[in-house]
Amino acid sequence: MSWFLRIFFHLLYHSFAWSYDLVAAAVSGGHWKDWVRSVLPLIEGKDVLELGIGTGTLQAALIAAGYRTFGIDQSRHMLRIAKDKVHKTVQQPAMLVRGLAQQIPLSNSSMDTIVATFPSEYIAYPETLKACRRVLRPMGKLIVLLGVQVGGGSIVSILLRGIYRVTGQTLPDRNTLEESRVKLNEYGFNARIETIAYQQDLLTVIVAASDSTSQPEFLM
DSSP: OOHHHHHHHHHHHTTTGGGHHHHHHHTTTTOHHHHHHTTGGGOOSSEEEEESOTTSHHHHHHHHTTOEEEEEESOHHHHHHHHHHHHHHHSSOOOEEEOOGGGOOSOTTOEEEEEEESOOGGGGSHHHHHHHHHHEEEEEEEEEEEEEEOOOOSHHHHHHHHHHHHHTOSOOOHHHHHHHHHHHHHTTEEEEEEEEEETTEEEEEEEEEEOTTOOOGGGO
16 A cells, blocks of 8 residues: 555544545445445354444444444544444444454453454454454354455446556455465464455455364464
8 A cells, every 4th residue: 555545544544534434435436335234144143343443334234233242443533433323323322442453352252253344454464363363252253345346337437446446445366365365264264255246346255254173372
């Protein structure tokens, strides 16, 4: 990621978090919230942790669906917006904390599913993978929505594909995805790559089940 994009995303996630939903809608042709909510059918169990909650779109959907949810985000600006959104949408308090995915403040084997949608590079850090494996219950699931391939032949779709290419926000190639899957397996997961179709778009998701037969070093 270029220095310009790093600065842009840092501002978007922090000082300009108030504009996040507007920007997300603009760069997705209005589909961003639907893309984020597309992972709901993959959620299992009752206790769900979301990493990088953003403005709370998925948090609100999870709570509305009856899950007991927890959320973590580094940005206090995002957390404030997310709390307001959840309260206005489902009239329930959100259990959100400020922190890092590398240091999840939850006890061992306490979550059934961990989910992250369109995360930045933190999701691949060894510390993040170890933290997720520690917090998940046996056979719990880590679900990561990596990105989208915009389909269709409309002017908007063509423009979005061009923007993604210029900014480097295109999906990883098949070899990179396979390397990611293998890496997850090394950290105590059984991972697979899935594709979710939304209208003419294709969303790429990694679904990684916590391997109850493995013994990561933090459990040994």
